[in-house]
Amino acid sequence: MKRTAHFIKTIPLSPIGIYNALKNSPFSFKETLGYFIRNSYGPSYKNKDIVKYNPQSFCLNDNVVPGYRVAFIGDIMDMAGKNETVSESIKEFVLDCDYLVGNFEATITDADNKGYPLAQRHSIQILEPLTELFEPDRTFLNFANNHAGDFGHKGFSDSLAKIESKGFQTFGTVQKPFAEIGDDIRVVAGTTISNRDCDYIVKLEDADTYYTPDKFNVLYPHWGYDLELFPRPATVTLAKNLINEFDAIIGHHAHIPQAVTSINSEENGSDANKLIAYGLGDFCIWEELKHYLYGMVMKVDIGLNSQEKWQMGQVEWRFITCQEKTDTEWETKIIDTFPYL
Numbered sequence: 141m142k143r144t145a146h147f148i149k150t151i152p153l154s155p156i157g158i159y160n161a162l163k164n165s166p167f168s169f170k171e172t173l174g175y176f177i178r179n180s181y182g183p184s185y186k187n188k189d190i191v192k193y194n195p196q197s198f199c200l201n202d203n204v205v206p207g208y209r210v211a212f213i214g215d216i217m218d219m220a221g222k223n224e225t226v227s228e229s230i231k232e233f234v235l236d237c238d239y240l241v242g243n244f245e246a247t248i249t250d251a252d253n254k255g256y257p258l259a260q261r262h263s264i265q266i267l268e269p270l271t272e273l274f275e276p277d278r279t280f281l282n283f284a285n286n287h288a289g290d291f292g293h294k295g296f297s298d299s300l301a302k303i304e305s306k307g308f309q310t311f312g313t314v315q316k317p318f319a320e321i322g323d324d325i326r327v328v329a330g331t332t333i334s335n336r337d338c339d340y341i342v343k344l345e346d347a348d349t350y351y352t353p354d355k356f357n358v359l360y361p362h363w364g365y366d367l368e369l370f371p372r373p374a375t376v377t378l379a380k381n382l383i384n385e386f387d388a389i390i391g392h393h394a395h396i397p398q399a400v401t402s403i404n405s406e407e408n409g410s411d412a413n414k415l416i417a418y419g420l421g422d423f424c425i426w427e428e429l430k431h432y433l434y435g436m437v438m439k440v441d442i443g444l445n446s447q448e449k450w451q452m453g454q455v456e457w458r459f460i461t462c463q464e465k466t467d468t469e470w471e472t473k474i475i476d477t478f479p480y481l
Contacts, residue, residue, distance in 0.1 A: 166258070188369070190376055194400050197454070197455070198455055200414070202445075204442075207450075209439055209441050210440055210442065212360075217426075219265075219266060219425070225470070242279070243392045244281040244282065244303070246261055247259075247288075267302075267306050280310070280319040281308050282360055283296075283329075285331050286333045286393070300313070311329055327358045330346065356442050359389045361392075364393050380403065383416055391417060392419055392420050395421060396432070396434060399418050421436055423472060426462075426470060434480070435459075
């Protein structure tokens with residue numbers, strides 16, 4: 141079955157084709173136009189310097205005794221029939237972690253996309269490299285994202301059942317809005333957009349209802365805009381408001397890495413410095429457009445400080461890329477530098 145990973149490559153370059161593309165887009169005319177431009181000419185540098193990257197290794201709060209080490213990855217995207225593999229460099233990076241969290245942004249199905257070019261489709265093969273990367277029963281996959289509705293509720297439910305049958309933990313649905321990691325960490329999902337009508341995933345506007353004061357609360361939002369290297373001012377403002385309640389924010393959706401930052405205790409109105417990672421980019425994807433081939437992998441220590449309060453201590457992150465290895469196989473690996481910065 142011929143498959144295409146992204147909207148722009150399926151649009152007939154004619155007035156009728158472009159009109160139909162704009163008509164069927166889940167975005168406004170302005171946002172759809174921006175999407176076309178960034179796909180065609182590369183990522184946007186607008187809002188550069190609105191936030192600054194923290195080093196790839198830093199201590200957020202001193203005197204935190206690690207109780208958990210949790211790894212986070214970004215968007216697990218459509219591989220278009222290619223086999224995904226994960227390099228030893230990434231396996232070694234997460235080897236000392238207790239749990240792993242990722243955003244599963246496609247439906248496992250053989251169904252036709254019914255003329256909807258944005259639909260993201262996985263084969264069952266995608267679960268093999270995820271199993272090799274980390275034990276399924278300690279891997280939490282989020283489904284609160286804009287592609288959850290691509291194949292309707294039945295397609296989504298069937299895909300979810302296949303994933304859970306392999307032992308993976310799932311969250312981000314109305315039935316399972318958050319992930320409980322051990323007894324002390326809650327990862328709360330929420331998306332700002334859905335490409336199709338979808339009432340069975342968590343919306344970001346409802347995420348605060350799942351906050352609990354007796355745990356360390358990580359917000360894992362699906363937000364921002366495709367191929368924008370820096371968050372928009374409205375997203376930064378939203379993050380600063382949300383971090384007053386949540387203990388950390390680790391985002392995804394932009395399909396490109398965005399800044400890993402921190403906000404000090406004076407700014408967030410608490411006794412702890414807090415992490416805001418705006419976007420982890422793509423963990424894996426098949427794409428002819430090279431802009432989409434980059435992301436991040438991160439691990440964080442969460443534990444009790446000297447006052448017996450849960451805080452985040454050491455933070456480590458690396459840039460990654462998903463690249464063609466053979467005609468049928470692509471590999472995700474750690475890289476030293478991100479070419480767009």
